[in-house]
Amino acid sequence: MNEDTEILYHTGELDARLRHEAEVAEAVAPDRHISARFGETLLQLTDVTMRFGGLTALDRVSFGIRRGEILGLIGPNGAGKTTCFNAMSGVYRPTSGQVLLEGKPLGKSSRHGITQLGIARTFQNIRLFGEMTALENVVVGADARAKTSVLGALLRLPRHHREEQEAVDRAMALLEFVGIADRAADKAKNLPYGYQRRLEIARALATEPKLLCLDEPAAGFNPAEKEELMQLIRKIRADGYTVLLIEHDMKLVMGVTDRIVVLEFGKKIAEGLPAEIRENPAVIAAYLGVPDDDVA
Ligand SMILES: Nc1ncnc2c1ncn2[C@@H]1O[C@H](COP(=O)(O)OP(=O)(O)OP(=O)(O)O)[C@@H](O)[C@H]1O
Ligand SMILES: [Mg+2]
Numbered sequence: 001m002n003e004d005t006e007i008l009y010h011t012g013e014l015d016a017r018l019r020h021e022a023e024v025a026e027a028v029a030p031d032r033h034i035s036a037r038f039g040e041t042l043l044q045l046t047d048v049t050m051r052f053g054g055l056t057a058l059d060r061v062s063f064g065i066r067r068g069e070i071l072g073l074i075g076p077n078g079a080g081k082t083t084c085f086n087a088m089s090g091v092y093r094p095t096s097g098q099v100l101l102e103g104k105p106l107g108k109s110s111r112h113g114i115t116q117l118g119i120a121r122t123f124q125n126i127r128l129f130g131e132m133t134a135l136e137n138v139v140v141g142a143d144a145r146a147k148t149s150v151l152g153a154l155l156r157l158p159r160h161h162r163e164e165q166e167a168v169d170r171a172m173a174l175l176e177f178v179g180i181a182d183r184a185a186d187k188a189k190n191l192p193y194g195y196q197r198r199l200e201i202a203r204a205l206a207t208e209p210k211l212l213c214l215d216e217p218a219a220g221f222n223p224a225e226k227e228e229l230m231q232l233i234r235k236i237r238a239d240g241y242t243v244l245l246i247e248h249d250m251k252l253v254m255g256v257t258d259r260i261v262v263l264e265f266g267k268k269i270a271e272g273l274p275a276e277i278r279e280n281p282a283v284i285a286a287y288l289g290v291p292d293d294d295v296a
Helices: 003-011 018-030 083-090 109-117 134-143 150-154 160-179 193-205 223-238 250-256 274-279 281-286
Strands: 041-051 055-066 069-073 096-101 119-121 211-215 242-246 259-262 268-273
Touching: 003 193, 041 083, 041 274, 055 069, 055 083, 055 096, 055 134, 055 242, 055 259, 069 250, 083 119, 083 211, 083 242, 109 119, 109 160, 119 160, 119 193, 134 193, 134 259, 150 250, 150 268, 193 211, 193 268, 223 250, 259 281, 268 274, 268 281, 274 281
Parallel strands: 069 242, 069 259, 119 211, 211 242
Antiparallel strands: 041 055, 041 096, 259 268
């Protein structure tokens, strides 16, 4: 809960709904040990190059993500946005360059290792365990950080029992936080598309990340759903998270981000405040040919 909320909370001025939200938020993020202070660089990419055979998907890309901000990562199709996530989350090891989290190189950390270090992501194409319930998907997500295994919990070994209950409670709080608790017991594959996107976010949050990376979370959404998603992203940030957002919809990006980095053909072509990016000639040129309703 942020300071403002806390003050209201203690003076009893918070209405029931807000108090409930604050309690949910607190359950979602009990404690995070992040050495970067708010506004300081949390993650830094330095001269990151990623080659696939003859193709240079990222060409000496450098930018920082500050703790507490929502940073937009935009660019036309094939610009290298997802590759950037992959290079930051251990899916690929950069051909050259460095990714530093709180000043420490990710180096050769595995995907699992990077989750434990505190970077979580969602995928452009939804990746859920379709046969598991929404709740189970989140419990499994949390297990990427937990000391004991899901297997241990499933076998109901006594020492796992308390942890198991805590994991379930926390997963439930996360489902409530993203607004899909009413379908907790449904198989992921039976959830409406918008719920699946939110479930992915809940699962990523379950790892208590220092940095949450969202790869086109609003893809396929109608305007009303996009507006709701923007509200969720703001709520996530208000809860103290740092967010990196890949998104094609300019209205959404401009409306929710604090700063924006623009890629084109694997190179960073601009970085700045949304208002600056909107006016930037190189960015406008990069988006020429994109239908008006995407640029609006
Ligand atoms: N594993 C891979 N092997 C070969 N080429 C790849 C691989 N991953 C990405 N690429 C190429 O790298 C370039 C950047 O792809 P990337 O998926 O990062 O773009 P993007 O900005 O996320 O695009 P989109 O908006 O369409 O999602 C593309 O030319 C893509 O074909
Ligand atoms: Mg992509």
